[in-house]
Amino acid sequence: MKVLLFSEGKNLFKKSGVGKALEHQMKALELAGVEYTLDPNDKYDIVHINTIGLLSEKVLDKAKKNGKKVIVHTHTTYEDFKNSFIFSNYFAPIIKKRLIRMYSKADMLISPSLYTKKLILSYGIKNKIEVVSNGVDTNKFNCQKKSKKIFKKYFNIEKPLVLSVGLPFERKGIIDFYKLAEKLPFYDFVWLGAKLNVIPKKIKKLLNNKLPNLKFPGFVSEDLLLAAFCESDVFLFPSYEENEGIVVLEALSSKTPLILRDIPVYDNWLSHGEHCLKSRNLDDFMKNIKLVINNEIDIKKMVDNGRRIAEERDLKKIGVMLKYIYGEIYERKG
Structure with a gap:
């Protein structure tokens, strides 16, 4: 089983929470012994998407077309997009429609907290949602x-x-x-x-x-x-x-x-x-x-x-949780 970890705009997001979350996923999977790639052109069995841009949706659609399982991480919500960038409040309703469409296409969603899961459900999304912390490297932050x-x-x-x-x-x-x-x-x-x-x-x-x-x-x-x-x-x-x-x-x-x-x-x-x-x-x-x-x-x-x-919430434990989720969705039929 090989997983594609996908985040677009790495240069933009690398100094943000989404960029840090991707780093944590990489480290967690290494600790759990799960093979992964960051290249969407590689062979893979499952795609785990962290962003909601146009390229992310393209990767999602291609994976679904090819019969691959898709997990989307719900890092982005309408609520946390507001009061951030220039014009973020203007674009927030548009972003909400977009993330609803993206999240609804996934075979499974992962939310970093129970609170976020409740927000996503409040949008009317019916997909299965697992709660998995973004995690922390407790060895490093010691x-x-x-x-x-x-x-x-x-x-x-x-x-x-x-x-x-x-x-x-x-x-x-x-x-x-x-x-x-x-x-x-x-x-x-x-x-x-x-x-x-x-x-x-x-x-x-x-x-x-x-x-x-x-x-x-x-x-x-x-x-x-x-x-x-x-x-x-x-x-x-x-x-x-x-x-x-x-x-x-x-x-x-x-x-x-x-x-x-x-x-x-x-x-x-x-x-x-x-x-x-x-x-x-x-x-x-x-x-x-x-x-x-x-x-x-x-x-x-x-x-x-x-x-x-x-x-x-140590990354070792997060890796075990992700490995279990990947295994569950990989074995799922249809």
Whole structure:
């Protein structure tokens, strides 16, 4: 059994969650001993598609015509497309129609969370949906293996550090991140994530900020990213809409104290005070940041619990789940 892992626009998406998800699928399949290819011209038995563009649909249609089984990963939803790129809100209804058509053609869908599965079902899609986390490399995101303090030194950071990682979208909460840096000048705030030309002017203006305690370095090397998780006092994720949030898993794996927005995607697997601190508004975020930095809660208990959540989603386990799903669909008749 050989699987085609397909994502179009690799150069565009390689610094995004979809690009990271593809990397994780590759690593997971290697760990599970599943043969795969990235080339649609290779021979394969099953295609696992991660994007919803025209080329993705062409690959899907060709596979179906040739009697191959097709799995589509529901990384894209109407809800998380909004408030991202320029004109994203205008195109969101069109994207919704497109993803419904794409997802409805698949033999099976994979959603990264139960929340996303519920969203897809709410569109009226009837296909079978399996829930499989995007996963995390808990061996890589393990701060016990990191001894050198390179991130704070590289960026000349001396105050307590509040970190966030992601594309600089309004949906990701970058405006709130800026406001928090304004209100908490005695902490340093750093947002890591590629600066794209397709973001709105108001976000570009924000990225050129003059706040002395706020930095937007853009995309950084893997070594600096790992160091950032390990050296941060807080990982702050103020996103308004997620299908899972790979960086959340990376923070949990790194045992970085996690503060995130209280949104539905985290309802059934992350608990306030047990794995993270959840916030509904700026006042909540400020209160929770201070609780962590001033050690006013049992941080060790919280991050230890969080690490166990990450270990449940380790790429080794994700590989086993994918292998089982592939086997199931490969044996299915018709």
